[in-house]
Amino acid sequence: MKERHWWLLFIIAAACIIVTLAIHMFLMHMGTVLGWLGITVSDPLAWESTLARSKQIGMAIILFVLLTAGLFHGLYGLRGILIEWIKNPVAQKAITWLVAIFGVVAYAWGLVVLFGVYTMGG
Amino acid sequence: MKAVIFRVFRFDPTKDEKPCFKEYEITLTKGMTILEALIYIKEKIDPTLSFRASCRMGVCGSCAMYINGKPRLACYNQVEDLKSSVVSVAPLPNYPVIRDLVPDLGSLFQKHTHIKPYIIRPDREEMENPTGQFVMTPHQLDEFIQFSYCIKCGACLAACPTVASDPAFLGPQALAQAYRYIADVRDAGAEIRIKILDTAHGPFRCHFAGACTDACPKAVDPALGVQYLKKHMFFGRKQKPSGVKPLAKEHVPNKKYPAPPERTAK
Numbered sequence: 151m152k153e154r155h156w157w158l159l160f161i162i163a164a165a166c167i168i169v170t171l172a173i174h175m176f177l178m179h180m181g182t183v184l185g186w187l188g189i190t191v192s193d194p195l196a197w198e199s200t201l202a203r204s205k206q207i208g209m210a211i212i213l214f215v216l217l218t219a220g221l222f223h224g225l226y227g228l229r230g231i232l233i234e235w236i237k238n239p240v241a242q243k244a245i246t247w248l249v250a251i252f253g254v255v256a257y258a259w260g261l262v263v264l265f266g267v268y269t270m271g272g
Numbered sequence: 273m274k275a276v277i278f279r280v281f282r283f284d285p286t287k288d289e290k291p292c293f294k295e296y297e298i299t300l301t302k303g304m305t306i307l308e309a310l311i312y313i314k315e316k317i318d319p320t321l322s323f324r325a326s327c328r329m330g331v332c333g334s335c336a337m338y339i340n341g342k343p344r345l346a347c348y349n350q351v352e353d354l355k356s357s358v359v360s361v362a363p364l365p366n367y368p369v370i371r372d373l374v375p376d377l378g379s380l381f382q383k384h385t386h387i388k389p390y391i392i393r394p395d396r397e398e399m400e401n402p403t404g405q406f407v408m409t410p411h412q413l414d415e416f417i418q419f420s421y422c423i424k425c426g427a428c429l430a431a432c433p434t435v436a437s438d439p440a441f442l443g444p445q446a447l448a449q450a451y452r453y454i455a456d457v458r459d460a461g462a463e464i465r466i467k468i469l470d471t472a473h474g475p476f477r478c479h480f481a482g483a484c485t486d487a488c489p490k491a492v493d494p495a496l497g498v499q500y501l502k503k504h505m506f507f508g509r510k511q512k513p514s515g516v517k518p519l520a521k522e523h524v525p526n527k528k529y530p531a532p533p534e535r536t537a538k
Binding site: 152153154157158230233234235237239242246 | 470
């Protein structure tokens with residue numbers, strides 16, 4: 151993978167975040183949003199609602215995309231800032247590796263949590 | 273005649289610890305440029321002032337300076353047009369200072385050279401001993417002609433916020449020139465250049481500030497060049513250079529018109 155491919159993924163991740171974050175925000179706050187339209191729904195943050203949502207495969211996919219895109223987009227951006235901030239080329243290479251390692255660990259942790267939520271309650 | 277105060281950056285790294293600004297009062301003459309004012313200061317007030325200039329008509333790019341908070345050509349701007357009674361003149365930012373208003377443009381030329389700013393072709397023999405001419409349509413010329421107006425004054429790099437934070441960033445000048453040669457139908461060096469450009473300090477480091485375009489005294493749009501370059505790096509087709517077989521035909525005289533006289537000058 152060359153720099154241009156990483157950059158392209160960074161842009162695609164941004165587009166994915168816009169869509170999935172919008173869905174996430176709508177679902178989490180739909181009570182408020184639908185309230186504006188005069189529709190009353192049960193509290194989306196209530197335990198039963200959260201459990202019911204976490205069982206849906208569609209929701210799991212949305213959270214998976216949000217986790218993948220958000221983590222990659224954020225860490226690639228962070229790497230860019232650090233590379234500009236630290237001028238030493240050796241340190242820049244080390245930053246890339248450190249960010250990559252941190253990303254893999256955080257992603258694995260995120261996936262474990264995501265799977266845990268999906269399988270929660272048997 | 274109106275008097276104007278010139279606040280001029282003074283620094284000699286071999287003697288001075290810190291740079292400072294020195295003030296000179298000048299009586300304006302009609303149409304006086306910044307460069308003419310500086311020449312006046314050097315000739316009549318302070319001969320120790322150093323600055324770089326050559327053509328005095330916005331062609332050579334030698335006299336680019338940081339004038340009233342913007343990179344400009346000193347020969348291309350009249351003092352009156354600045355509409356200020358105080359004119360601040362400093363060397364271009366983002367470059368080390370050699371002395372006073374003279375920046376070290378080494379990094380500009382190094383980056384420019386790095387992207388191989390020349391036509392690269394596989395037919396070296398034809399390049400060195402041409403048997404004809406390479407054909408280019410006006411449309412093909414339009415693809416890159418504006419980028420070839422670059423005079424390498426360095427104003428775009430001085431204005432670029434990314435160069436300020438990342439000195440290794442190739443910068444708008446080199447990137448726009450890379451596109452200029454890649455877009456040239458006579459060139460076949462796109463892959464070689466893309467290999468050079470595809471790093472963390474290449475076109476993808478650009479912050480889209482557009483300050484380079486704003487600063488260019490020749491109305492080149494380097495920011496556009498950077499975006500075209502990115503587009504080419506993803507969607508550009510593999511180039512086949514034009515005219516590998518030179519297309520020029522032998523000259524056939526038109527019988528309608530009389531033949532031109534024989535050339536006698538050697």
